[in-house]
Amino acid sequence: MSTEVKTTTCYMCACRCGIRVHLDVKDGRSSVRYIEGNPGHPLNKGVICAKGASGIMKQVSPARLTRPLRRKAGAARGAGEFEPISWEEAFAMLEQRLGAIRATDPKKFALFTGRDQMQALTGLFARQFGTPNYAAHGGFCSVNMAAGMIYTVGGSFWEFGGPDLERAKLFVMLGTAEDHHSNPLKIAISKFKRDGGRFVSINPVRTGYSAIADEWVPIRPGTDGALLLALNHEIIAQGLYDREFVARCTNGGQLVVVDPSSPRHGLLATDEDADPVNPLYPQNQLWWDRHTSRAVLSHTPDADPKLFGDFTLPDGTRVRPAFQLLAERVGACTPEWAAPITGIPAATIRRLAHEMGITARDEKIELPIAWTDCWGNEHQTVTGNPVAFHAMRGLAAHSNGFHTVRSLAILMSLLGTIDRPGGFRHKAPFPRAIPPSAKTPTGPEGVQPNTPLAGLALGWPGSPEDLFVDADGAPVRIDKGFSWEYPLSVHGLMHNVITNAWRGDPYPLDTLMIFMANMAWNSTMNTDEVRRMLNDKGTDGGYKIPFLVVCDAFRSEMVAFADLVLPDTTYLERHDVMSILDRPISEFDGPMDSVRVPVLPPKGECKPFQEVLIELASRLKLPAFVDAHGARKYRDYPDFIVRHETEPGSGIGFLAGWRGADGSKALLGEPNPDQWRKYAENNCVFKVELDPSYRYMRNWNRGYMEWAQRVRLRRHGDPILVHLYSEVLQRFRLAAQGKWPGRRPPAALAKRVETHFDPLPFYSAPLEAQATDLEKYPLAAITQRPMAMYHSWDSQNAWLRQIHAHNYLFVNPRTAAASGIGDGAWMWVESQWGRVRCMGRYSEAVEPGTVWTWNAIGKSPGAWALAPEANEFTKGFILNHLISDRLPGDTSNSDPVTGQAGWYDVRVRISPA
Numbered sequence: 006m007s008t009e010v011k012t013t014t015c016y017m018c019a020c021r022c023g024i025r026v027h028l029d030v031k032d033g034r035s036s037v038r039y040i041e042g043n044p045g046h047p048l049n050k051g052v053i054c055a056k057g058a059s060g061i062m063k064q065v066s067p068a069r070l071t072r073p074l075r076r077k078a079g080a081a082r083g084a085g086e087f088e089p090i091s092w093e094e095a096f097a098m099l100e101q102r103l104g105a106i107r108a109t110d111p112k113k114f115a116l117f118t119g120r121d122q123m124q125a126l127t128g129l130f131a132r133q134f135g136t137p138n139y140a141a142h143g144g145f146c147s148v149n150m151a152a153g154m155i156y157t158v159g160g161s162f163w164e165f166g167g168p169d170l171e172r173a174k175l176f177v178m179l180g181t182a183e184d185h186h187s188n189p190l191k192i193a194i195s196k197f198k199r200d201g202g203r204f205v206s207i208n209p210v211r212t213g214y215s216a217i218a219d220e221w222v223p224i225r226p227g228t229d230g231a232l233l234l235a236l237n238h239e240i241i242a243q244g245l246y247d248r249e250f251v252a253r254c255t256n257g258g259q260l261v262v263v264d265p266s267s268p269r270h271g272l273l274a275t276d277e278d279a280d281p282v283n284p285l286y287p288q289n290q291l292w293w294d295r296h297t298s299r300a301v302l303s304h305t306p307d308a309d310p311k312l313f314g315d316f317t318l319p320d321g322t323r324v325r326p327a328f329q330l331l332a333e334r335v336g337a338c339t340p341e342w343a344a345p346i347t348g349i350p351a352a353t354i355r356r357l358a359h360e361m362g363i364t365a366r367d368e369k370i371e372l373p374i375a376w377t378d379c380w381g382n383e384h385q386t387v388t389g390n391p392v393a394f395h396a397m398r399g400l401a402a403h404s405n406g407f408h409t410v411r412s413l414a415i416l417m418s419l420l421g422t423i424d425r426p427g428g429f430r431h432k433a434p435f436p437r438a439i440p441p442s443a444k445t446p447t448g449p450e451g452v453q454p455n456t457p458l459a460g461l462a463l464g465w466p467g468s469p470e471d472l473f474v475d476a477d478g479a480p481v482r483i484d485k486g487f488s489w490e491y492p493l494s495v496h497g498l499m500h501n502v503i504t505n506a507w508r509g510d511p512y513p514l515d516t517l518m519i520f521m522a523n524m525a526w527n528s529t530m531n532t533d534e535v536r537r538m539l540n541d542k543g544t545d546g547g548y549k550i551p552f553l554v555v556c557d558a559f560r561s562e563m564v565a566f567a568d569l570v571l572p573d574t575t576y577l578e579r580h581d582v583m584s585i586l587d588r589p590i591s592e593f594d595g596p597m598d599s600v601r602v603p604v605l606p607p608k609g610e611c612k613p614f615q616e617v618l619i620e621l622a623s624r625l626k627l628p629a630f631v632d633a634h635g636a637r638k639y640r641d642y643p644d645f646i647v648r649h650e651t652e653p654g655s656g657i658g659f660l661a662g663w664r665g666a667d668g669s670k671a672l673l674g675e676p677n678p679d680q681w682r683k684y685a686e687n688n689c690v691f692k693v694e695l696d697p698s699y700r701y702m703r704n705w706n707r708g709y710m711e712w713a714q715r716v717r718l719r720r721h722g723d724p725i726l727v728h729l730y731s732e733v734l735q736r737f738r739l740a741a742q743g744k745w746p747g748r749r750p751p752a753a754l755a756k757r758v759e760t761h762f763d764p765l766p767f768y769s770a771p772l773e774a775q776a777t778d779l780e781k782y783p784l785a786a787i788t789q790r791p792m793a794m795y796h797s798w799d800s801q802n803a804w805l806r807q808i809h810a811h812n813y814l815f816v817n818p819r820t821a822a823a824s825g826i827g828d829g830a831w832m833w834v835e836s837q838w839g840r841v842r843c844m845g846r847y848s849e850a851v852e853p854g855t856v857w858t859w860n861a862i863g864k865s866p867g868a869w870a871l872a873p874e875a876n877e878f879t880k881g882f883i884l885n886h887l888i889s890d891r892l893p894g895d896t897s898n899s900d901p902v903t904g905q906a907g908w909y910d911v912r913v914r915i916s917p918a
């Protein structure tokens with residue numbers, strides 16, 4: 006027996022650490038001996054977590070799917086009765102069925118994927134097929150975090166940007182327990198603390214990162230928006246905002262038309278005679294110059310905008326600086342106002358605001374890096390204000406989360422911390438324009454038989470004209486994304502798909518293909534009802550969702566409902582790319598992408614889902630996958646990755662490294678057949694080091710903008726001003742008020758759009774809390790992902806099951822005792838939608854009005870190849886049974902701006918069992 010070491014990229018969670026896989030090789034067969042972190046990988050620098058080291062058990066799990074399966078004739082969905090078929094039979098079945106759909110009505114095919122890392126490919130497949138019905142899991146995960154931040158600062162957390170803990174002095178984390186950016190963030194926090202930084206965690210529960218925070222500030226779930234508005238109030242009231250940053254780098258100094266009788270009410274005033282520079286992102290807004298006391302073009306040399314005041318333009322139009330409107334908005338949001346909402350004492354809110362403000366003001370960082378801003382001003386140094394934030398799903402997964410996240414982005418901006426040392430920093434390809442220029446089609450004519458979709462399936466609306474609706478304003482997508490119900494649903498609404506398809510609202514589907522998403526269990530609200538819908542038949546005796554294809558590596562709960570099961574490989578058995586076109590692993594100092602390479606052969610007949618898509622795309626003759634004669638273009642997925650270009654001759658492909666015929670080019674260059682080998686020889690990662698003068702202030706950095714355009718990371722070089730005031734939202738509000746010259750919402754939705762498309766952030770209780778008898782259901786219930794398991798992925802992992810095979814409901818002892826529940830006793834937890842029996846556990850690390858548990862630990866009997874007496878069945882539970890995707894009045898339990906699923910809004914009561 007010999008041993009061998011191969012490097013690849015972990016996929017036991019979404020963090021993408023580099024790993025070294027030690028293999029035993031005997032008689033030509035390899036097996037994993039152990040997995041360690043790769044010290045040569047820039048992301049994790051050799052660090053590995055419990056999950057990463059346990060990848061070995063994934064290979065030997067009895068829950069692996071190893072052959073394509075077809076539901077047995079006559080067997081009910083959910084019974085899990087299958088017969089094996091060959092891949093050729095499976096492909097022939099899909100080719101015939103999908104070919105017929107594509108030739109008639111492509112939207113009858115929907116492709117939805119879970120926590121995959123190949124959205125550039127799945128998105129391309131869907132677009133080429135011609136269906137608008139494509140999305141990944143973002144809509145039910147953290148779309149508010151992406152949209153709220155990107156529509157405000159042009160970037161967001163995790164893959165898009167993050168806290169610069171190398172230089173920060175104060176670190177404030179909100180709504181994060183265990184993070185996607187797992188090992189890198191742990192490494193950074195560890196160093197930050199050793200260097201003497203102060204770490205404050207604001208979270209209803211003190212677990213994970215919060216457990217090592219210097220201060221834990223417990224908050225009631227869904228009320229972070231009120232806290233953030235109060236912090237903004239204090240920062241403005243105490244004069245602790247970075248005036249220079251607000252004036253130059255945000256739209257705070259730009260003038261807003263204040264005349265309710267004007268069709269331009271609430272829009273930014275412009276000089277129509279001035280050159281807008283780029284009509285898509287015009288630059289002819291106005292400032293009120295405090296030197297000359299008159300309106301001038303924004304960023305006129307030597308001018309300085311008034312941030313407060315009420316002015317009249319020469320044509321009589323009344324205007325106010327956007328910052329004045331923000332100050333007015335947060336004027337009443339005092340700490341005393343926020344205290345009873347959040348449960349945080351007013352004095353604590355005031356103290357935190359003061360600490361943020363004086364740390365930002367008094368501990369400035371200055372780096373000797375010369376740079377030039379977009380207006381041509383030379384700067385000899387880069388300066389920063391060392392207050393860094395990080396936030397995730399705890400803020401996002403509420404129906405009021407969009408405005409909460411915008412409030413956070415505004416706080417970060419008032420403190421002057423956007424893309425500056427010690428604050429928040431972007432990761433390539435961010436920053437993006439606000440909003441990014443990618444768009445969906447704008448009407449049903451964008452969906453045509455045998456034709457690629459006339460736009461992207463997911464985009465970034467900038468006005469009502471960008472919505473994907475028909476002439477009556479009705480949705481085109483099955484999930485109703487980009488409709489008036491959820492205009493900025495930039496990640497789609499996976500949680501709507503099954504309910505809408507079952508109802509035939511807005512239309513029935515024919516085939517629903519699900520990849521890596523456990524939608525019959527933990528990846529759905531209203532679990533029992535969804536399982537019923539999947540199995541429900543119409544009057545014609547056929548299933549209401551006629552054909553279900555599930556591709557997964559393991560026998561999850563969802564697999565049992567499939568008509569056709571496609572066995573995926575594990576991450577150790579396939580090629581993968583973490584592409585700049587998708588969600589790369591870039592760090593602050595430059596673009597970075599990475600790959601996985603197979604270190605083991607596929608088990609049984611497993612086939613990577615990427616290969617399935619390449620095969621299907623070739624058989625269906627989707628234009629990007631065949632040549633001019635309709636012949637197959639790519640041998641397989643690795644061949645596709647090397648040779649595919651976004652447009653013929655564009656020089657842009659899925660991988661940025663070692664491009665060009667000789668591999669000497671980065672980001673742009675001709676295809677290089679040797680690309681995979683180069684990645685394999687270089688720890689599976691490629692990095693571009695940005696010139697130091699391009700690493701900060703990228704929203705307004707001329708050098709960076711020019712470079713980014715040269716390498717086609719950006720289409721436009723315009724400065725990206727922070728949108729303290731969102732003109733995008735105001736356009737939708739004007740439409741709802743009947744004042745927009747273009748599209749208007751259906752009457753039934755006008756009030757909802759008018760309310761939620763407020764150009765300034767506001768706080769309202771989550772929709773579910775508003776629709777619940779809070780006397781009857783007084784407690785908030787939330788879940789967290791444990792450090793040792795990633796969703797349901799590890800339910801079959803023998804090592805990780807030793808850490809979590811069942812879960813408790815964690816309850817503050819005072820709360821539990823008041824309900825007569827003992828520590829460790831069986832209890833009921835009940836919402837207005839259902840109840841579950843579980844075991845309670847006392848915990849001081851949760852605020853008294855909240856109960857919580859780990860997600861995805863409890864399992865449905867029969868799934869995951871677990872023994873009938875497994876703890877996951879007998880002791881574990883999932884909270885999803887208590888959460889509904891619909892609210893009273895039959896509205897969706899989603900944020901009315903983005904469609905984000907309101908996972909953390911459910912209210913419960915508890916009692917002994």
Ligand code: SF4
Pocket residue numbers: 015016017018019020021022049052053054055056057058187188
């Ligand atoms: S943090 Fe995630 S990617 Fe990194 S080693 Fe752990 S499981 Fe793997």
